[in-house]
Amino acid sequence: MSREAAFIAALRGIATHPAARGLADDCAVLEIGGETLILTHDAMAEGVHFLPGQDAADVAWKLVASNLSDLAAKGAEPLGVLLGYQFGPDDARFLAGLEEVLVHFGVPLLGGDTISATGPQVLGLTALGRATHRPVPARSGARPGDAIWITGPVGAAMLGFEALRDATAADSAAFRRPLARLADGRALAPLVSAMMDVSDGLLLDASRMARASGVSFAIDSMAVPIAAPEARRAEALRWGEDYQLLFTLPEGAEPPITAFQIGTASASAEAPVVLDGLPLTEAKGLGYEHS
């Protein structure tokens, strides 16, 4: 077991509160006063999650949008965010991007903390939302026979990353300014058997959902919409950060929003993901790869 996996397993051991589902399922779900709160926290480090020279406004945008995307996958309405901010190379640009993303999604900044420290900049964000539908969608609810859907194409962030890295004329917005699909998540929440956002790559996140649900996902690679040249389909299926919603619906059910069916869940114990008839394993490149 990796150092990270061992630590997270130990954290889960500590998180024994019946209301605490957070460490097992990304967001925490908490009942209070007749409402269901959804909480999520992400940390991002310079040199790992963003580049030292990257526009701090884009860093702020992604920090907020990626957390709101977690709320979207729960069908939650955001109530606000709290920011843990280590002063960095361009605080003014960070503030500009923070204001832009909060205004864009209509989400208030509730509080936070600022620190000065040496070393790479580390940022944290907590997002709080209220569930609009109960039970709250989880990644563990997919059942054999369910259809597997995605809200839109993958691969756009990959192309955007390359445009930014190589300073080409191509549009890098999909990588720099991802969108949290909050309205889609709310529309889907009452209907889905399982839902999560695709942040680490479609195949890796699909395998997580399949494992959590105890099913196998048969995915037809050609059915997955991609925003990249056909020659790069395999990469697009593994690249992350597009923040589409991946969800399952009972057989025959139609989603109330634009979405694309990419496969079917089965009771097979073969592998979490079977792509075009071939079982995928982590060794075979299931995961998130920045090419």
Added chain:
Amino acid sequence: MSREAAFIAALRGIATHPAARGLADDCAVLEIGGETLILTHDAMAEGVHFLPGQDAADVAWKLVASNLSDLAAKGAEPLGVLLGYQFGPDDARFLAGLEEVLVHFGVPLLGGDTISATGPQVLGLTALGRATHRPVPARSGARPGDAIWITGPVGAAMLGFEALRDATAADSAAFRRPLARLADGRALAPLVSAMMDVSDGLLLDASRMARASGVSFAIDSMAVPIAAPEARRAEALRWGEDYQLLFTLPEGAEPPITAFQIGTASASAEAPVVLDGLPLTEAKGLGYEHS
């Protein structure tokens, strides 16, 4: 204006949501489902808030206890915490301390995130609680004529810090394992006109409360209980991290718990804090000083 002050002023400009009082008053206060949520977030960095060689279990303890102390000052009952954890020099000790402090205060770990990054370890914690009394105590409520109280002695953390730094036989627990006065905060919340925790030094925090309330605090230094030799009284009044609760009560009111009256609020515009008849300014050593 310092870089930090300018950034925080800008953040306050962004935090325009009517429910958002967080950046002006430490904790965010949010009404939902007939309940009042209290949220706070603190970040801590190796080399700034803790020493590189410090026991990671103590770091975990203080990270949690300092956030719970913010909830205590609101009279809140903790609902849980979310952790932003950058892997560090001793993850196993961190986990041990985390479990100890959560069990001690009976608070669940709801979720969080882990990251690997180079550079000094940066940690973040969000604590969530529910108010047990409304209106929620704020630091801005002190009125002329109110008596100023503190729940216990200051200076213990100072001595604990020195014991740890100098590796003496003296007890360092007050510095390593501070307590959040949650029960005291709940008992006081219905009665106080203002309340906050003393984390940055009694005189500095008292000046913040006085400023926020638009009053002046006349403090009698000899009335302040100290857990240090008499010769070090002046330092004890300026050292932080004891996490006592500082609060004001209407004249004549008695606190329902053990507490010590240290002064009186007045409408004087002289200075936020007048110590033994002398107005204190920041230039005169109001603040937090690790001697």
